[in-house]
Amino acid sequence: MSRFSFELLAKDQQTEARRGKLNTVHGEIQTPVFMSVGTFGSVRALDHVDLETIGVQIILGNTYHLYLRPGADILRERGGYHGLIHWNAPILTDSGGFQIFSLPHQRVVSEQGVEFRSYIDQAARFFSPESNIAFQETIGSDIMMVLDVCVPSTSPRDVAAKAMERTHRWAKRCKQAQKNHANALFGIVQGAIFEDLRKESAQALSELDFPGYAIGGLAVGETDEEREHFTKYTAKLLPVSKPRYLMGVGTPHDLVRAIRAGVDMFDCIIPTNHARQGVAYTFQGKVKLRRAVFATDETPIDTACGCFVCRRYSRAYLHQLIKCDEPTGWRLVSYHNTWFYERLMERCRAEISAGTFASFSQWFLSSAED
RNA sequence: GUGGCUGUAGUCAAGCGGUUAAGACAAUGGAUUGUGAUUCCAUCAUGCGCGGGUUCAAAUCCCGUCAGCCACC
Numbered sequence: 001m002s003r004f005s006f007e008l009l010a011k012d013q014q015t016e017a018r019r020g021k022l023n024t025v026h027g028e029i030q031t032p033v034f035m036s037v038g039t040f041g042s043v044r045a046l047d048h049v050d051l052e053t054i055g056v057q058i059i060l061g062n063t064y065h066l067y068l069r070p071g072a073d074i075l076r077e078r079g080g081y082h083g084l085i086h087w088n089a090p091i092l093t094d095s096g097g098f099q100i101f102s103l104p105h106q107r108v109v110s111e112q113g114v115e116f117r118s119y120i121d122q123a124a125r126f127f128s129p130e131s132n133i134a135f136q137e138t139i140g141s142d143i144m145m146v147l148d149v150c151v152p153s154t155s156p157r158d159v160a161a162k163a164m165e166r167t168h169r170w171a172k173r174c175k176q177a178q179k180n181h182a183n184a185l186f187g188i189v190q191g192a193i194f195e196d197l198r199k200e201s202a203q204a205l206s207e208l209d210f211p212g213y214a215i216g217g218l219a220v221g222e223t224d225e226e227r228e229h230f231t232k233y234t235a236k237l238l239p240v241s242k243p244r245y246l247m248g249v250g251t252p253h254d255l256v257r258a259i260r261a262g263v264d265m266f267d268c269i270i271p272t273n274h275a276r277q278g279v280a281y282t283f284q285g286k287v288k289l290r291r292a293v294f295a296t297d298e299t300p301i302d303t304a305c306g307c308f309v310c311r312r313y314s315r316a317y318l319h320q321l322i323k324c325d326e327p328t329g330w331r332l333v334s335y336h337n338t339w340f341y342e343r344l345m346e347r348c349r350a351e352i353s354a355g356t357f358a359s360f361s362q363w364f365l366s367s368a369e370d
Numbered sequence: 371g372u373g374g375c376u377g378u379a380g381u382c383a384a385g386c387g388g389u390u391a392a393g394a395c396a397a398u399g400g401a402u403u404g405u406g407a408u409u410c411c412a413u414c415a416u417g418c419g420c421g422g423g424u425u426c427a428a429a430u431c432c433c434g435u436c437a438g439c440c441a442c443c
């Protein structure tokens with residue numbers, strides 16, 4: 001019996017934005033939600049105490065990486081990902097479809113599955129939709145993702161169509177392979193930047209009746225305008241009562257635009273990845289801490305921010321840490337950015353509930369550089 | 371004092387007669403969207419210690435000079 005469900009709590013009148021709640025084995029998640037990426041078992045540069053003080057509701061794990069290390073045996077022994085990493089809140093696992101597409105390994109995709117190379121020792125490994133789901137169940141993921149075939153969004157139509165069709169066949173096989181029905185398995189819509197393909201994909205997956213749907217294949221080469229258009233276009237095609245997850249996106253503006261389009265869930269490496277390069281995000285836009293002007297700037301990243309980094313440390317100090325490649329600098333900026341993303345989502349939820357999201361989002365999108 | 375070696379960007383350094391003086395680090399910008407990100411890209415010496423000379427052509431050869439290092443008195 002599934003212990004996963006989605007409740008719609010409010011709907012914005014002027015946009016497609018929704019306020020909701022996901023229920024999982026490991027707890028509730030308020031949506032819209034941003035999910036921090038924790039590929040190897042930690043959100044890079046942060047630890048779980050940091051995540052808890054920030055208010056992170058759910059983190060991502062990566063099937064591809066966890067399959068290669070530590071692998072199934074250790075995960076099984078340790079009680080899955082939750083047990084291994086001492087995290088008792090929800091997790092979502094990406095299937096590895098994207099990694100297999102994005103990593104420059106030689107890989108062979110056939111109807112049976114995908115043969116790929118380990119980034120650790122280059123050994124040949126294999127995922128079928130069935131073995132992939134079996135492994136995600138070993139991980140113990142609260143929300144699993146189907147193994148999909150991801151192609152650049154700029155692919156020609158026939159390439160995008162073939163990838164999409166195979167994604168559908170694999171989605172069906174993934175669903176049939178699922179044994180632990182307490183957890184959720186989401187389908188992934190493909191179709192690159194072709195409206196008819198997106199429509200066909202949303203329809204085909206809807207018929208398989210997944211408890212949630214992801215919009216995949218974006219943020220992989222298309223323009224900002226195309227991304228916004230296809231997010232909006234695709235979200236509208238998905239069942240109203242199911243959560244919608246825009247994979248791999250994005251910048252603060254991307255998130256707010258996607259929420260306006262009716263998306264409920266996001267994940268992205270931006271807040272933590274950019275943090276390590278000294279890029280901090282605020283409601284007023286980016287602060288590029290590497291820049292020389294900040295060497296003597298005694299103000300915090302954002303005076304209005306309540307995070308401990310902004311309460312205690314100056315841009316000048318963070319500039320120093322980042323320039324010196326100090327891990328503490330990575331942590332402090334990662335902390336701030338994750339805090340900011342969490343507060344941005346919190347703000348969106350509050351504005352949707354209050355019925356003021358349309359004007360808030362308009363203000364946000366026009367007032368700050370992305 | 372004598373002999374030798376060395377002086378090229380902020381630093382280290384290639385070049386040893388022939389088009390616009392490698393490269394690395396630093397510096398200064400920029401990029402980054404389902405983490406192979408301590409990554410990637412761009413810019414950065416009208417000038418080779420200084421002054422002469424030889425040559426069609428000199429960072430490269432010659433003379434002088436200054437500085438540093440080493441050895442010997």
